[in-house]
Amino acid sequence: xxxxxxxxxxxxxxxxxxxxxxxxxxxxxxxxxxxxxxxxxxxxxxxxxxxxxxxxxxxxxxxxxxxxxxxxxxxxxxxxxxxxxxxxxxxxxxxxxxxxxxxxxxxxxxxxxxxxxxxxxxxxxxxxxxxxxxxxx
Numbered sequence: 001x002x003x004x005x006x007x008x009x010x011x012x013x014x015x016x017x018x019x020x021x022x023x024x025x026x027x028x029x030x031x032x033x034x035x036x037x038x039x040x041x042x043x044x045x046x047x048x049x050x051x052x053x054x055x056x057x058x059x060x061x062x063x064x065x066x067x068x069x070x071x072x073x074x075x076x077x078x079x080x081x082x083x084x085x086x087x088x089x090x091x092x093x094x095x096x097x098x099x100x101x102x103x104x105x106x107x108x109x110x111x112x113x114x115x116x117x118x119x120x121x122x123x124x125x126x127x128x129x130x131x132x133x134x135x136x137x
Contacts, residue, residue, distance in 0.1 A: 009036040010100060021097040034071040035098035043103055050110040056124035059114070066107075072096050076111060078129050089115065089125060 012022060025031045038046070046066075053059050063074045073094040081088065091108040093099070115122045 007033075007037060008039055009033065010039050010098075013100060013102075018101045020100050025098040031097070032071050033098065034069065035096050038070060038099070038103060043100075043106065047106060047110045050107065050114060053111075053114045053121070054118060056121050056128075059111075059121055066093075070096075070099070072099060074107065074111070076125060078126055089122065 010022075013020065020035075022036065025033065025036065049062060053062060059076070063076070066072060066074050075090065075092045075094065077090050079088045079090045089112075091111045093104045093107045095104060115125075
């Protein structure tokens with residue numbers, strides 16, 4: 001039996017369009033429903049907040065807010081191969097039951113746009129992972 005939810009939750013995607021496991025999440029009374037709280041309206045607000053990021057510190061705060069509010073990790077790190085372009089930066093929104101496939105695509109795309117507009121953030125990400133060698137010498 002599906003549990004009753006008193007907060008607004010994301011509407012169900014058309015059958016076969018998503019693999020968010022929404023029904024399984026709603027059927028479990030002990031499940032973490034935070035990912036379902038990201039309605040389409042809230043998703044738009046999140047994308048706007050991501051677009052407003054102007055520094056590495058802003059990006060780190062945004063990652064913390066996503067973790068606290070949705071229970072999902074936004075991972076941004078250099079890829080396993082040499083980083084020559086922005087495509088070498090891995091941006092992944094953790095796959096979690098209740099999180100729509102569209103969100104898992106739109107959030108990383110928005111972060112990538114921010115990195116393209118603000119190369120200093122990209123350099124800070126690389127520096128934070130010791131790719132410039134500043135931390136080890």
